[in-house]
Amino acid sequence: MSLDEATLDRFIRDFPGEVVRPADAGFAEARAEAVWNGSITRQPALIARPATTEAVATVIALCRETGTDLTVRGGVHSAAGNCVEDGAVMIDLSRMNDIRVDSGARRAYVGAGRTVLTCAAPIGQTKLSPRPQEAAGGDPGRAQRLGTSSSATSRRGTSPHSCSRR
Secondary structure, eight states: OOOOHHHHHHHHHHOSSEEEOTTSTTHHHHHHHHOOOTTOOOOOSEEEEOSSHHHHHHHHHHHHHHTOOEEEEOSSOOTTOTTOOTTOEEEEGGGOOOEEEETTTTEEEEOTTOOHHHHHHHHHTTTOOSOHHHHTTTOHHHHHHHTOSOOOSOTTSOOOOSEEEO
């Protein structure tokens, strides 16, 4: 099976999130949010913006059913364009950006579309991490401007890559 018009129409009708196709008015903007590097010219077949894990599963099921390539955009853009492929379905996780901090359990539950720097303040309020400069890329002045006393980066002080291809 392929990603034909009938399959796309059915998916768009039933999908519980936002979907934009190349012919849609918001497509260029949605793609530009994911890849700001003008030399990247690849165009996905559609961009799906789920708000729940169930909606993500729906996009994955579509790609499995049709054999279509799948790319994933996290919370920010990709200078290298890793989250966009010609003819692929892009899952844009930027709408899944909630954060819940359980200071009693010393855990933070972070949506896949949230960026590292937007995690710093909510997590810092609970003092879960002792290294504020990691969230500011090692810059103590920036950490102070962010108003945080913690970080949401990995143990090595690096942030995860926000876009990936499958």
